[in-house]
Amino acid sequence: xxxxxxxxxxxxxxxxxxxxxxxxxxxxxxxxxxxxxxxxxxxxxxxxxxxxxxxxxxxxxxxxxxxxx
Amino acid sequence: xxxxxxxxxxxxxxxxxxxxxxxxxxxxxxxxxxxxxxxxxxxxxxxxxxxxxxxxxxxxxxxxxxxxxxxxxxxxxxxxxxxxxxxxxxxxxxxxxxxxxxxxxxxxxxxxxxxxxxxxxxxxxxxxxxxxxxxxxxxxxxxxxxxxxxxxxxxxxxxxxxxxxxxxxxxxxxxxxxxxxxxxxxxxxxxxxxxxxxxxxxxxxxxxxxxxxxxxxxxxxxxxxxxxxxxxxxxxxxxxxxxxxxxxxxxxxxxxxxxxxxxxxxxxxxxxxxxxxxxxxxxxxxxxxxxxxxxxxxxxxxxxxx
Numbered sequence: 001x002x003x004x005x006x007x008x009x010x011x012x013x014x015x016x017x018x019x020x021x022x023x024x025x026x027x028x029x030x031x032x033x034x035x036x037x038x039x040x041x042x043x044x045x046x047x048x049x050x051x052x053x054x055x056x057x058x059x060x061x062x063x064x065x066x067x068x069x
Numbered sequence: 070x071x072x073x074x075x076x077x078x079x080x081x082x083x084x085x086x087x088x089x090x091x092x093x094x095x096x097x098x099x100x101x102x103x104x105x106x107x108x109x110x111x112x113x114x115x116x117x118x119x120x121x122x123x124x125x126x127x128x129x130x131x132x133x134x135x136x137x138x139x140x141x142x143x144x145x146x147x148x149x150x151x152x153x154x155x156x157x158x159x160x161x162x163x164x165x166x167x168x169x170x171x172x173x174x175x176x177x178x179x180x181x182x183x184x185x186x187x188x189x190x191x192x193x194x195x196x197x198x199x200x201x202x203x204x205x206x207x208x209x210x211x212x213x214x215x216x217x218x219x220x221x222x223x224x225x226x227x228x229x230x231x232x233x234x235x236x237x238x239x240x241x242x243x244x245x246x247x248x249x250x251x252x253x254x255x256x257x258x259x260x261x262x263x264x265x266x267x268x269x270x271x272x273x274x275x276x277x278x279x280x281x282x283x284x285x286x287x288x289x290x291x292x293x294x295x296x297x298x299x300x301x302x303x304x305x306x307x308x309x310x311x312x313x314x315x316x317x318x319x320x321x322x323x324x325x326x327x328x329x330x331x332x333x334x335x336x337x338x339x340x341x342x343x344x345x346x347x348x349x350x351x352x353x354x355x356x357x358x359x360x361x362x363x364x365x366x367x368x369x370x371x372x373x374x375x
Contacts (some may be wrong), residue, residue, distance in 0.1 A: 011296075015294045037301050
């Protein structure tokens with residue numbers, strides 16, 4: 001599974017990385033973010049690109065596991 | 070006359086029975102590569118606070134932060150943009166101050182004047198008023214999308230033209246009308262500024278999401294996650310006071326919270342006066358939108374409905 005670590009990055013950087021990762025439409029993809037803006041925006045992009053997200057929170061970090069709808 | 074307490078757009082000092090002075094300052098880093106356009110936008114944004122208070126800007130001072138690597142030409146273009154907008158506003162730039170800073174910034178400190186009875190406050194919307202907005206929303210979202218290369222400069226042409234448009238004509242058109250509250254829509258987004266407008270009065274402001282004027286591509290870019298952190302912070306701030314109908318889309322809510330750069334004026338005034346305001350603006354080819362109304366206080370200070 002593709003995995004992106006977008007922790008420490010401010011928006012729109014995490015969404016740019018996610019867009020690149022989803023460009024060839026993988027079945028699944030994992031992205032780590034560490035602030036609410038990145039979490040919300042990556043969730044919006046994932047939904048727009050046709051992915052559903054499982055959200056796992058670990059301390060201040062959030063891991064989104066995306067899979068094709 | 071107006072100080073810190075109501076988070077108004079500028080402070081107002083009564084000089085005499087028929088003269089009030091309005092003082093404001095605003096500056097920020099570039100949001101666009103073109104230095105002339107940046108200068109124009111920064112000046113429009115700073116001058117806007119005087120218009121939002123019901124005054125005319127008369128004197129301004131440049132505030133400039135530059136890196137040593139920024140060429141003389143670029144600095145000259147920023148200042149030319151500011152000077153052109155000040156000239157258009159009938160405002161004299163009489164000096165300024167420049168310092169070295171790793172992040173360039175530009176803006177103005179502006180002094181304006183008005184008759185004390187003409188001062189417009191950001192609070193005081195009354196039951197029966199309607200809410201009129203003079204520029205479409207979505208600059209924060211589109212600027213984020215530009216930064217991410219999700220959108221082309223060419224697709225944002227309308228936004229840049231509007232950001233470099235003075236709120237002078239909108240303010241002049243409101244003269245003589247029964248404006249109960251006025252503010253310019255900037256960093257707190259439409260909802261943040263309307264929260265201020267409703268506070269103090271025992272009222273609720275109801276916004277019809279479907280009537281909100283939107284910049285082209287703003288909805289699409291919000292859906293793609295191009296929502297700036299400021300929009301989330303604004304929405305978080307108004308959350309305890311805001312009721313949102315379930316039918317309102319997430320994107321429209323994002324846009325209602327989106328921080329605006331050099332946004333439009335927002336007026337609360339009686340329906341008949343609002344009709345005249347919109348007509349006057351239409352004659353000057355300035356669009357204006359009635360986006361909501363003011364009712365007796367309900368359980369929420371703000372309502373966003375379909």
